[in-house]
Amino acid sequence: MAKRSPSAAEYHRRQQAQAKEAARQQRAAENAAKATQRAERENYLASRGREADNKTHEVQQRVLSLQSLLEVGLRRSARVDLVSLKKAPENPPFAPGAVGVPAQRPSWEMFAPSRPGMIKSVLEGRTRQEQRELAAKRQYEAAQRSWEQSEHVRLEQLAALRREHLGLLATKQQAADAHNRTIDELASGVRSRRKDAVEKYLQTVLRRMPLPAAFTRRSEVIYSPHAEQVVVKLQLPSRDVVPVVKGYSYIQSKDEIRPAPRPAKEVAELYRATIAQVALLVTRDLFDADQMLREVGFNGHVDTVDPATGQSVYPCLISLTVDRDRFSSLNLRQVNPEDCLRHLNALVSQHPYELKGITPILDFERSKYAFVEGMDAVAMLDSRPDLMQLSAGEFEHLVRQVFEAMGMQGWTTTPSKDDGVDGVVFNPTPFVGGLTIVQAKRYKDVVGVNHIRELAGAMEEKKAGHGVLVTTSWFTAGGWQKAREHGRIELVDGPRLVHLIKEHLGKDVLIGIKRPKTASTGPS
Missing domain, CATH: 3.40.1350.10 (Trna Endonuclease; Chain: A, domain 1)
Incomplete structure (x- = not known):
């Protein structure tokens, strides 16, 4: 029976259904695309918000590290165990590589001709078999000589590498011994209160202070054996260690992360508190690291440029001198650093953030002379x-x-x-x-x-x-x-x-x- 063709009405209905399905699929695709765009937009906005939060957290952590300088420094002993500075020599293992592995020695089995069967033996005869064995023996002996020669060369190379390795070990041992002798001499000099040794030891103490990485660590030390007094000239951190912003917020309408400025007064106060903590921590570490010291003088300077001359200058912002008895009476865990400096009659710049210098209590340049x-x-x-x-x-x-x-x-x-x-x-x-x-x-x-x-x-x-x-x-x-x-x-x-x-x-x-x-x- 022949298949009936669709009527015009049916054909029209089918086309309408197909058009509706296509429209529905398009709307679904458009809705899915819009949903994807909304999700991407929301993710982007959330990421920008998190970026602002992270930047704010970073600033807060920087401020916290500045506020806790003294507290963190007091948690550990400042004394340097000079014995711990000694070095054991590095002893790398002997690794000759391929030279350390001998080649396989030739064996007769590797060259011996196979024995012929009975029929082949009768056909070829004894002479032919002997010729094959003689040729194999020559090859074997040549291989033996070649192996012995190459093994001789390898052993010479191995011996040379071993001598080189022993020389390296000796050099490393000598370097370690020289370093350790220097440490022993330094320790002996500190015990005998030799000027240069005590100064070097105290420089080591200052280099090990737990200060933020952004802080400079340049210092000079003058020690007087007669008075058991040390005068330190230390470079204080620059003003940029204090964040001039308080936090960050994301402005969605402009798609920008905007900083919130820290009030100028707060910036200046935080810088003053920071350098006050540095002065107290330096003084504490010197007394703690060297129990023989009777007096510490501290001059804290900062690198800057004189706006009047354009020349580099090094003004002193804090100057302090204190003896051990008075300093040991302090409970540094409970003090306000700035009040503590006033209690110790320290000289502090009235405007340290503006880098206004003072005249130090102890003139470091005069202390340089060996009197x-x-x-x-x-x-x-x-x-x-x-x-x-x-x-x-x-x-x-x-x-x-x-x-x-x-x-x-x-x-x-x-x-x-x-x-x-x-x-x-x-x-x-x-x-x-x-x-x-x-x-x-x-x-x-x-x-x-x-x-x-x-x-x-x-x-x-x-x-x-x-x-x-x-x-x-x-x-x-x-x-x-x-x-x-x-x-x-x-x-x-x-x-x-x-x-x-x-x-x-x-x-x-x-x-x-x-x-x-x-x-x-x-x-x-």
Whole structure:
């Protein structure tokens, strides 16, 4: 029976149904696409919100780390176990690689010809079989010789590698031994209170302070064995360690993460509190790490640029000096760092965030000089009035006492570490005072221009404002001229020194040298 064709009406209904299904599927696809877009939008907005929250959390953690500097530092001992700094030598295993594996030695079985069957043996005969065995034997012997030669070379290479490895182990052992000897010497020097050893040990202590990674760790240490005093010049963290934003929020309408600024007053207060904690923690760590110290001086500086000159400057923001008894009476876990510094009579910049400097309690530059105990050289003059009979050291102390009698503060430096400086005087008078380097020359011959140049070089190195060259003899005309050209060097020859001793110490002295009549006397 033939299949009936659909009527026009049925055909029309089918087309309508197909069109409706296609429209439905399109709407479903569009709705699905819109749902996907909404989900992606919601995920994007959520991710931006989380990004703002994460940035806010990061800022909060930075602030928390600044607020808890002292608290965290007090949780551990600052003492450095020098023995723990010793090193065991690295002993890498001997690994010769392929050279350490011998090749398989040839065996006769690898070359021996197979035995022929009975029929083949009859057909070929004995001679043919012997020829095959002889050829195999030659191949075997050649393989043996080749193996022995290659094995000989391998063993030589292996021995060379072993010697190289033993040499490496010896080198590493020597390096470890040298390092450990240095540690032993350092520990011995700390026990015997040797200046350089104690300074190196305390530098190690400061480097190990638990400070944030963004903090600078530049410091200088001067230790006085006689006074058991240490003076530290430490670089404080810069202002940018304090976040200038309080948090972040996501502005959906503009699709941006906007910072919320931290009030300027809060930023300044947080910076002040931060450097106060650093000062207390440094002081605590030094006392804790070295039980022999009796006094700690701390000067905290910061790197900046003077806006008036554009030059780099290093102003001091905090200066503190305290002895062990007073500091040990503090309960640092309970103090307010800024109040504690006031209690210790520390000097703190009124505006540290603006990097307004102060004059330190202890001048670190003056502390750099290695000073010795003063000697009363004047008392010797009654029985020994000729200055040439004094030793070089006694003469230096006499010169110091002359300056002290003139109202200055004087020190005599250690002979082995004077760096071209015999003494230092400091005039505390404001504006016109300052640090002056003194060189004392108990000479019987003329002092020339080279000595003036040497003093000028020492002044430059020590950043001293003035220099004085005192001698029992006399200066060349060129020396007087060089001092005048420099402008900040004063020369004191024998006759003038005698006059100063008479005027300020009340002693009549003489200088037992033959002074030429033509000797230059300099300015009147």
